[in-house]
Amino acid sequence: MTCTEYKFSISEMSRTQGMRMIAASLVLIVLAFLTSVAVHFRDDLADLAIKWAMRREPDLIIGSPRDPYMHRHFVIPKNRLFNIYLHRIMRDDDDRALHDHPWWSIGMIIRNHYFDIVPRIKTLFRKYGSGDLMAVRRDEWSITFRRAIDMHRIVLPGPGKQEAWTLFMTGPEVRDWGFWCPAGWRSSRVFGEKLDRASVVGRGCS
Numbered sequence: 279m280t281c282t283e284y285k286f287s288i289s290e291m292s293r294t295q296g297m298r299m300i301a302a303s304l305v306l307i308v309l310a311f312l313t314s315v316a317v318h319f320r321d322d323l324a325d326l327a328i329k330w331a332m333r334r335e336p337d338l339i340i341g342s343p344r345d346p347y348m349h350r351h352f353v354i355p356k357n358r359l360f361n362i363y364l365h366r367i368m369r370d371d372d373d374r375a376l377h378d379h380p381w382w383s384i385g386m387i388i389r390n391h392y393f394d395i396v397p398r399i400k401t402l403f404r405k406y407g408s409g410d411l412m413a414v415r416r417d418e419w420s421i422t423f424r425r426a427i428d429m430h431r432i433v434l435p436g437p438g439k440q441e442a443w444t445l446f447m448t449g450p451e452v453r454d455w456g457f458w459c460p461a462g463w464r465s466s467r468v469f470g471e472k473l474d475r476a477s478v479v480g481r482g483c484s
């Protein structure tokens with residue numbers, strides 16, 4: 279390579295890198311702007327989302343239709359890789375045991391707050407029996423990331439059990455999910471469902 283060709287390739291490379299830096303900066307500025315707008319109007323956006331959900335039938339009712347645990351609304355078309363749901367949490371999670379999930383998830387509470395019952399010592403791997411538990415308050419607008427193997431149980435606040443709304447994102451299904459009984463993990467298919475306050479199907483931890 280001659281000296282002239284070398285200078286040319288250096289200047290070409292600098293120009294390309296410069297354009298990339300400008301493009302990246304613009305993207306960051308736009309993202310920062312959109313984020314600040316979303317944060318500023320977040321209560322209004324939450325109102326809009328909740329009104330949207332209340333005007334339509336849920337895409338999925340979890341629990342008994344007579345006493346549902348949760349209404350799930352699909353924000354984007356349901357698919358195998360990535361989903362966004364709006365959750366209307368209407369009562370506490372099944373209190374017989376902590377549960378884990380089939381996918382990783384990121385949840386943001388957009389209305390009200392709740393308590394998360396979690397192991398006092400977070401486990402890196404799937405080894406948990408009947409360890410100490412603690413209640414962690416998840417405030418409105420808090421964001422929680424959970425691996426598929428992370429176990430928990432949601433408890434709504436107050437005697438009135440005021441419902442909570444969350445925006446909930448999940449990745450692809452990567453595993454069977456289940457409940458953590460004192461004797462060990464049990465698949466949800468065996469554990470069964472607590473349909474409402476009076477009726478239970480499945481063997482639970484017994």
Ligand SMILES: [Fe+2]
Pocket residue numbers: 377378379430
């Ligand atoms: Fe859960």
